[in-house]
Amino acid sequence: MAATANAPELRTCATTGFRVDESGRRLALAYAVAAVLMLAAGGVMAIFIALQRQGLPISDDWWYRLVASHGATMLLFWLLLFEVAALYWGSTMLLNARMRAPRVAWGVFGAMLLGIALAQWAMFSGNATVMFTAYPPLTAHPLYYLGILLFAGGVLVAICLFFANVVMARRERTYEGSLPLVVYGFAAAAIIGVYSLLTGAAAYLLLFLQSVGVLTEVDPALYRILFWGIGHGAQQVNLAAMVAVWYALIGLTLGGRPVNEGLSRFAFVLLIAFIHLGAVHHLMVDPGLGTSHRIMNTSYLLYLAVLASLIHAFSVPAGIEAAQRERGIGKGLFGWLVRAPWREPGFSSLVLSVVYFGFVAGVSGVLMGTMQLNMLIHNTLFVVGHFHATVVSGTTLAFMGISYYLLPLLARRELVGTRIARWQPYVFAGGVALLTLAMLAAGQMGVPRRVADLGYADAPVGVTQFGEGAVPLMMTLVSVGAILAVVGGVMYVWVMVRTLLVGERTDAPLANLALRFGPTAAPPPAPASELPHNGLKGRWARFEAPGTYAMVLFFLAWFVVLYVVAHFNLAQSWPVG
């Protein structure tokens, strides 16, 4: 990447060496702060939702309001606001480029905040207890749909501004050749977001028109197929952005890079082309869609996107291993991992996010995408466990990890609460692990999702099976996990807020973190090819990342075992002959 002579007004960051445009910096900071506030709000709701299961006196009506708002706040507002911050950061700071149309960007930010306020008012006032999916014939107040449309439209404009930044940066030659991989990953997220937001806008526009009386009805099947364009697609924006953040964290915390950058780019392209097809796995029991449509999209074509995830699942740990071996750190197959910087919040967040996303979130998602297996867990707590594993253990943890670097850089303040930051990823990941594993297990036992009273006390015929056996224990573990995760969330928000409010102002932030990136970072001692494989001999020494190779083999074995177990369970449920 070449430094540009065309943008003399940009400031050079003393920490990273990048040229910084103040408009882009302020915008990215504003979005990041708004995102953190949304996360804090969603966490407060999570506590009440979880404790209701343990007897906290919350009426069913309010429980549904909380669940509806928790879903929108976390899945849409927190994640997409943070992703817009990342898009502006990536397309300005990482490209040494300027922010285009900053006034438009600020106007869009205001419209998005207005949209959030409208949607939250509708949900908390009991005028939009329609859950995240908002399936018709459930109806909500028009301002709910308008609020979501304002927010989604704002993200779409932000994506357009991201592309404008990239195109103009290219034209002004602030970078040469291909986009840096991290920005390329953000571009993939933005591209995936376009289709997602367009289909989502179409779905919500239909309901908005119905709510104001322009349409007499909206076909539920039509709505569902449109809705899952954004319902699933927005999570794939998260996926691409999360992988880009993984690569950024390798660079920041280890000074590393992927072992084959071209392969990583190809994996992003596979995600771009095929990940949206996974939306069909939400429609596995939809009566309108034919079997061919459902099976072709989920059991065949989606595996091209799964291949992309597998490539990243190899490339990221291999990048970590290669960076460590370049510096001669660690002996044997896993010494590089043992002697990794586990006290750095960015590194621990990265590893915990990668491991949990791969071993739990990804595998459970692929299982759910198999039509026959989906029948066993459809609309159970298993689904909730799966998407908490993806967007909380995976995406949110990765975003928390990069925040420890991004917010101090954007705010030009020193990080406050480094000791808390070092522990936070472990506390948060531990809580979410307990939460999600208990949810997955409860779902296997048939516990339904989105039901306030598992005893169905107001129903003509009560249900007793969810108060027996291991179900109460699992539901208790869900609550304990939620509390622990919220404690981790409070630690994160505390560090962020303290940094923003009382952090020491500086032009060279991150002095209290071990950064291996930028002009002040020490270079690797020697090229990788001149280093021995740290004591490894025989066949393992032939590989550039032998430890990762061994871990990947273990992961594949884990995948096979879970697949066999899932099909065994299926055979027990539906005996043939």
Add this chain to the structure above:
Amino acid sequence: MRSNGDFEDPGAEPTPWPQRVLDNLWLLLVVSIVVPGLLYLAWGLWELAELPRWAGA
């Protein structure tokens, strides 16, 4: 992520076509809309349109 100090070699060879394809964000944008637009959306809507109407509707 690369730092500020990396410069491209001005005498470098032309970019290989696979890399040019990967670098073409507009092409990728079209792919991201066309593939799910046809396989998920259009196919799905066609199947819904083919459903027999209930006689009482």
